[in-house]
Amino acid sequence: MFRDCSSCNNYLLTSLFTQALIKRMTHSTTSLTHSPRIEIDLGKIYRNTKRLNHMFLARGISVMGVTKGVLGSPPVAAAMTAAGVGYLADSRIENIKRIKDAGVKNTFVLIRTPSMGKVRQVVKYADISLNSELDVIQQLACEARAQNKVHGILLMVDLGDLREGILPEDMEETLAAVNTFKGVKTIGIGTNLGCIGGVTPGQDKMDELSRIAVTLENRFKIRFDLVSGGNSANYHWAEESGRLGRINNLRIGEMIFTGCSTIDYSPVEQLETNVSRLVAEVIEVKQKDSLPGGTVATNAFGEIPVFADRGIITRAILEIGRQDVLPQGLSPVNDMEIIGVSSDHVVLDSKEHRVKIGDQIGFHLTYGAQLSAMTSPYIEKVYLNSGEYI
Ligand SMILES: Cc1ncc(COP(=O)(O)O)c(C=O)c1O
Incomplete structure (x- = not known):
């Protein structure tokens, strides 16, 4: 409810303008089925910004x-x-x-x-x-x-x-x-x-x-x-x-x-975490050995890979790689583990999860991983909850 005063009218006009602007900017043919995609929660961004702005402004x-x-x-x-x-x-x-x-x-x-x-x-x-x-x-x-x-x-x-x-x-x-x-x-x-x-x-x-x-x-x-x-x-x-x-x-x-302190990466009370999420599709699932078969030398990135011996595991391959995102900054939303990354593939040990071709796997992102995913032309940008701050 807005009272009939000029500041409220201004607020209403600003809200309407913002609403129209956001609708235009976030309108796209992409949806929550498209992958790979990065989902950005505009409601969380709005609330985190508002809380920080309020807290800092109170201190001048x-x-x-x-x-x-x-x-x-x-x-x-x-x-x-x-x-x-x-x-x-x-x-x-x-x-x-x-x-x-x-x-x-x-x-x-x-x-x-x-x-x-x-x-x-x-x-x-x-x-x-x-x-x-x-x-x-x-x-x-x-x-x-x-x-x-x-x-x-x-x-x-x-x-x-x-x-x-x-x-x-x-x-x-x-x-x-x-x-x-x-x-x-x-x-x-x-x-x-x-x-x-x-x-x-x-x-x-x-x-x-x-x-x-x-x-x-x-x-x-x-x-x-x-x-x-x-x-x-x-x-x-x-x-x-x-x-x-x-x-x-x-x-x-x-x-x-x-939503975390950048000094010790601890969550800050009042701020929301996991503002963005990366989603990528599974393109291969096979039971394979956890250790490479043959003589191991440097991989495509000049590193000698080291793997833990877990016997036969379920290896799920995703359609993203180093060309899209900083792999160290990815952590699977579910209890799975990234065990290898090349330019175009991320390989997961799916552990107890039953994963099949076409499944979409979600990842939490560090700031660096979010920055790289936003920069990749191969990753769709999908905005969520734009209505939450209008
Ligand atoms: C000069 C300068 N100021 C501010 C920032 C923002 O830093 P942060 O993302 O850690 O708040 C950066 C880095 O992005 C910067 O280079």
Whole structure:
């Protein structure tokens, strides 16, 4: 029931718009019989995003919903937007373009520092990009002037994880130079931890980021819109810290999809797990030996395979392989076991399960496996429960 007031009418209009958008985006001829397929539960994505957004906002931290784990899927982007995030972020400008072309409205952030070759698309499709190189920022400024825009810059500082980022001692000089470029505006600073170096985004690192932000703000007499402290790995710090300092933004992907902490992979209370599921069909079932017959050397991937001797087992072959999905990230929904993977096949020990040709086998996915399955052109993308968040 909606009361007759303008904010409710706005809500109703937004809901109707979202409903029509999702219907258009998720309409396809594929169904739950098609395989291989990845099923993505939009209801779970909506609820996880909403709960995280609510929890972080209560602490003064805005959220960028990161869509790279689903190849910039427009229905997922629409679900995150409906859940209230004020930014959508992706590492690929092509994904951002796909989301915008589908009609999703939000503020778009490119979270991989841009290449020179993509500067035109970055200015065209992203409102903000993460940056660490003056030459690139200068090109962005030049292109933004040509497109009659002002492009937002989030300057990245490297606090020890050793991926992208300006060294702390070079931040002041870099910002001074960026301030001379017309066409770009530094809307804030950010850092990324818990990635290449696996450095934990604890209180020490967040204090350091805050200190850098405050020093720059005082030196240049400005106030940054965003001080972006990191990614899903920051969850525990954000939840527990009594000292958030100047950190007022996080970029969250993995947690929305896994419902788990990315530090120890434990499920987070209030979040739903198993947001996506992979389904593939059985193309051969035979009773065969568990050990290869003959002299064993390297397999097709340069590895020497090792198998446990279980005698004769039921081996079920599925129509997916390494070309479709990261096999280490698959775990069968039922009590079966993956015992071998080639580029086009996954071989299961079906154990106590009676499996026959044509059966469809389901798998839970890690974030990495979900990302790879979404990238495979051979796997159909099927969206479930789009009605649950409208
Ligand atoms: C710069 C940056 N920010 C945020 C994220 C999101 O990380 P996560 O999926 O762990 O939340 C990533 C990785 O995808 C990233 O590279």
